[in-house]
Amino acid sequence: MERTIAAEPYRLTVLRDDPAAPILYTVSEAGDARALFASLPTPRPTLVCIEGADWDRDLSPWPAEKVFRGGDDFSGGAEDFLHTLLTKIVPAAEADLSSAWRGLFGYSLAGLFSLWATTKTDAFTKCASVSGSLWFDGFTAYLSAHPPLGQPKKVYLSLGDREEKAKNPRMQQVRIATEQAKAILQSQGVPCAFELNPGGHFQDVLERQRRAVLSLL
Numbered sequence: 001m002e003r004t005i006a007a008e009p010y011r012l013t014v015l016r017d018d019p020a021a022p023i024l025y026t027v028s029e030a031g032d033a034r035a036l037f038a039s040l041p042t043p044r045p046t047l048v049c050i051e052g053a054d055w056d057r058d059l060s061p062w063p064a065e066k067v068f069r070g071g072d073d074f075s076g077g078a079e080d081f082l083h084t085l086l087t088k089i090v091p092a093a094e095a096d097l098s099s100a101w102r103g104l105f106g107y108s109l110a111g112l113f114s115l116w117a118t119t120k121t122d123a124f125t126k127c128a129s130v131s132g133s134l135w136f137d138g139f140t141a142y143l144s145a146h147p148p149l150g151q152p153k154k155v156y157l158s159l160g161d162r163e164e165k166a167k168n169p170r171m172q173q174v175r176i177a178t179e180q181a182k183a184i185l186q187s188q189g190v191p192c193a194f195e196l197n198p199g200g201h202f203q204d205v206l207e208r209q210r211r212a213v214l215s216l217l
Helices: 030-039 078-093 109-117 139-145 171-187 205-216
Strands: 002-007 010-015 023-027 046-051 102-107 126-130 154-160 192-197
Touching: 002 078, 010 030, 010 078, 023 078, 023 109, 023 205, 030 046, 030 205, 046 078, 078 109, 102 109, 102 205, 109 126, 109 139, 126 205, 139 171, 154 171, 154 205, 171 192, 192 205
Parallel strands: 023 046, 023 102, 102 126, 126 154, 154 192
Antiparallel strands: 002 010, 010 046
């Protein structure tokens, strides 16, 4: 079953089999979410895909300099987006659902946002950061000082083994930062798994997300 919900300025696509299944939220394109949902074995979780996010604004926890010459600076709007997620998106998506738990996962900057969000709310009991932008300026220091709230049941981190070969020197720190994040979370008593996949940042995106979802389940 698929349901589309307008939550201006965002658009939600809810993919579900069972209204009582675990709910996983992600910032993604609807087509990508449909492909992911179709790839999952049954019983499948409910997927809530959020479209319309400004990635450089909504998914960045604080302002930071851009990484690509033609791109925009990160404006640090994650606090506002998280507030919208908790007060508008979740209630709208779950109006006819009765899940026992919900999780949050994402790819790239959405993976950074997913992990950061656990330090601000205990609404998501599981989290996955898939090829997450954990190189983001100051993030690992922040995570060390701000443990996830509510003791998440699981955090899953993954990365491609060639992502550290990026040309940008900040992005080259991604493996170091991801391994540091794993160590920090484990020191904070959070169950955390880390998986290294072959390839660069844009390789096997669907399969990496599939593995993340299965790990959370």
